[in-house]
Amino acid sequence: MRLLTALIALAALAVGLVVAHQVLYADPRLLRDVSLKPATITPNGDGKDDVAELSYVLTRNARVSITFVGADGTRYDFRHDQPRSLNRTNALSPVEPYHVLFSGVVNGFRRPDDRFPGEVVARVLPDGDYAWIVSATDDAGVTEAVSGSLQVREADTALPELLDFTVSPEEFTPNQDGLDDHTFINYYLTRQAESVQVYLLGPNGERYAIAERQRGIAPGAPGRHDYDYDGGINVGLSPPPDGTYPVVAEAQDRIGQRVRVTSRLTIRDGGIPRAQIVATQPDGHALQWSATSVMISHTLYFTLTVENYGTVPIRTTGPAPGTCYDSDQNFNRFGFAEESGAWRVGIDFDTSLRNYPFRWAVGTQGQDLVQIGRYWYLPAGRRATVTGCIRLVDVPPRNPLQFWAGLIHEDVEISDFNNRVDPHWITVQEP
Numbered sequence: 001m002r003l004l005t006a007l008i009a010l011a012a013l014a015v016g017l018v019v020a021h022q023v024l025y026a027d028p029r030l031l032r033d034v035s036l037k038p039a040t041i042t043p044n045g046d047g048k049d050d051v052a053e054l055s056y057v058l059t060r061n062a063r064v065s066i067t068f069v070g071a072d073g074t075r076y077d078f079r080h081d082q083p084r085s086l087n088r089t090n091a092l093s094p095v096e097p098y099h100v101l102f103s104g105v106v107n108g109f110r111r112p113d114d115r116f117p118g119e120v121v122a123r124v125l126p127d128g129d130y131a132w133i134v135s136a137t138d139d140a141g142v143t144e145a146v147s148g149s150l151q152v153r154e155a156d157t158a159l160p161e162l163l164d165f166t167v168s169p170e171e172f173t174p175n176q177d178g179l180d181d182h183t184f185i186n187y188y189l190t191r192q193a194e195s196v197q198v199y200l201l202g203p204n205g206e207r208y209a210i211a212e213r214q215r216g217i218a219p220g221a222p223g224r225h226d227y228d229y230d231g232g233i234n235v236g237l238s239p240p241p242d243g244t245y246p247v248v249a250e251a252q253d254r255i256g257q258r259v260r261v262t263s264r265l266t267i268r269d270g271g272i273p274r275a276q277i278v279a280t281q282p283d284g285h286a287l288q289w290s291a292t293s294v295m296i297s298h299t300l301y302f303t304l305t306v307e308n309y310g311t312v313p314i315r316t317t318g319p320a321p322g323t324c325y326d327s328d329q330n331f332n333r334f335g336f337a338e339e340s341g342a343w344r345v346g347i348d349f350d351t352s353l354r355n356y357p358f359r360w361a362v363g364t365q366g367q368d369l370v371q372i373g374r375y376w377y378l379p380a381g382r383r384a385t386v387t388g389c390i391r392l393v394d395v396p397p398r399n400p401l402q403f404w405a406g407l408i409h410e411d412v413e414i415s416d417f418n419n420r421v422d423p424h425w426i427t428v429q430e431p
């Protein structure tokens with residue numbers, strides 16, 4: 001019996017809540033309690049009256065637009081057809097209206113005296129008297145609108161313009177081969193911005209951010225800014241996939257005005273180069289020598305195999321495999337100085353005067369290597385056998401001594417796993 005009483009009481013309460021809900025929204029209006037305060041704003045970022053607060057209550061789900069209309073009839077969109085759910089309420093919790101902060105900034109529009117060639121994404125209303133209109137359309141297509149007035153005074157209307165936006169070159173090959181590995185992005189910013197973002201825009205809207213080069217001028221400060229873009233390789237990132245991308249720069253100022261400029265950039269043969277010396281010799285070693293002991297003035301021969309296990313071709317120079325050095329020579333002897341971005345096989349030994357004095361191409365032209373432009377490359381996924389020889393012309397200060405191999409990416413790095421590969425003891429004998 002007591003249980004039944006309790007159930008009846010609960011049911012009554014539930015009915016009461018539903019009734020309360022209905023009573024609260026017995027008013028058939030879709031939009032209620034609409035206000036914008038204060039009625040005058042001075043959007044200049046000085047912290048005083050910069051922002052007004054717009055409030056409203058929806059009694060049904062609706063799409064909401066907020067528009068400002070100037071004295072000359074010009075309409076400025078702030079929100080357009082945005083879906084919003086009704087403000088839920090019942091007898092126990094009072095309705096909590098929507099609150100929207102309005103800083104005077106509306107969707108971008110052009111003014112007759114504009115010289116800025118890019119897109120104005122968001123812009124402050126110029127000084128003037130405006131009507132604001134909040135309109136809502138429910139799922140049944142019923143539309144209601146409420147309006148009031150707003151004065152804008154002392155608006156700071158200058159835009160943070162991005163002028164002279166250039167990408168040069170417009171096509172590059174970020175793959176660390178020393179050729180066209182960088183592109184340079186440049187603009188002139190006309191006034192202080194809170195932020196400037198520069199990015200490549202991918203086909204699915206993804207953004208590849210490009211960092212500003214640190215110089216005397218601070219990011220966001222008025223003046224000329226430049227960016228040196230290598231596809232992200234120098235921070236260990238793979239470049240975006242090959243293709244043509246919009247390059248976008250967006251500046252935003254402290255009151256929320258935003259502008260955007262766009263250019264284009266093509267990436268070709270992009271990727272992080274990866275190569276190694278592989279252990280493929282019959283004895284399980286990476287480096288095979290013709291002897292462990294050699295008479296003075298006689299010649300040592302070696303064989304090793306290089307593998308390009310990356311996704312981009314690696315560039316090389318000479319001399320060709322099979323070339324023979326005297327032990328007191330180095331690679332300059334054959335006219336092949338170090339070249340930024342080129343890969344070479346090197347041999348080094350304990351008492352050498354410089355790093356890897358004996359160097360060879362990472363394959364043979366027309367056999368392992370393919371020509372791209374004026375240069376020779378070992379294609380992705382390919383292996384090449386490299387041979388070479390060194391004629392021992394004098395007895396080294398240490399004897400026996402170790403000889404080892406390396407795979408050098410000139411002016412970039414010798415990665416740890418490609419350095420001091422497979423050292424062997426060699427004895428040089430005098431007659």
Ligand SMILES: [Ca+2]
Nearest residue numbers: 042044048050
């Ligand atoms: Ca102000």
Ligand SMILES: [Ca+2]
Nearest residue numbers: 173179180181
């Ligand atoms: Ca390149």
